[in-house]
Amino acid sequence: MNTLKFMIVGLIFSSAVSADGHGWHHGHHHHGHGPIIRERIIYMPPRVVEYVPVPRYYAPPPPPVYYRYEQRSPTGLLGGVVGGAMGYQFGGGDPLAAGVGAAAGAWLGNGRY
Numbered sequence: 001m002n003t004l005k006f007m008i009v010g011l012i013f014s015s016a017v018s019a020d021g022h023g024w025h026h027g028h029h030h031h032g033h034g035p036i037i038r039e040r041i042i043y044m045p046p047r048v049v050e051y052v053p054v055p056r057y058y059a060p061p062p063p064p065v066y067y068r069y070e071q072r073s074p075t076g077l078l079g080g081v082v083g084g085a086m087g088y089q090f091g092g093g094d095p096l097a098a099g100v101g102a103a104a105g106a107w108l109g110n111g112r113y
Contacts, residue, residue, distance in 0.1 A: 072110075073109070073110055073111075075110065076106045076107075076109040077106070078109055079105035079109020079110070080105045080106035080109065081102070081105070082105050083101040083103070083105015084098050084099070084101050084102030084105065085098075085101075086101050086105070087099070087100055087101020088101065
C-alpha cells in the first residue's frame with residue numbers, strides 16, 4: 001500500500017516538474033543577481049505606402065513606307081473599268097469573268113505588260 005502512495009505522489013509531482021519547463025532544476029531560481037534591464041518600447045505610426053502608377057509603354061509608330069512611285073494611276077483605274085466591262089460582255093454576265101477582266105485591265109493599265 002505504501003508503494004502505491006509513493007507511485008501516485010511521484011506521478012503527480014513528475015508531471016508538475018516537467019510542465020514548468022525547468023526539468024530537475026526547478027528549485028534553483030536566481031533572483032536579485034545583476035541589474036534589471038527594461039526595454040524601451042517606442043511606438044511609431046505605421047509608414048504610409050504611396051503607390052505610384054507604373055508608366056505605360058507605348059510602342060513607337062511604324063516607320064513610313066516609301067514607294068518608288070505611286071502604285072495607283074488613272075490609267076490603271078480606266079483599264080480596270082474597261083476590262084471589267086469587257087469581261088462581263090464576253091462572259092455573258094458572269095461576275096467571275098467580270099472580276100478577272102477588271103483585274104487584267106488594271107494590271108495592263110498600270111503598265112505591267
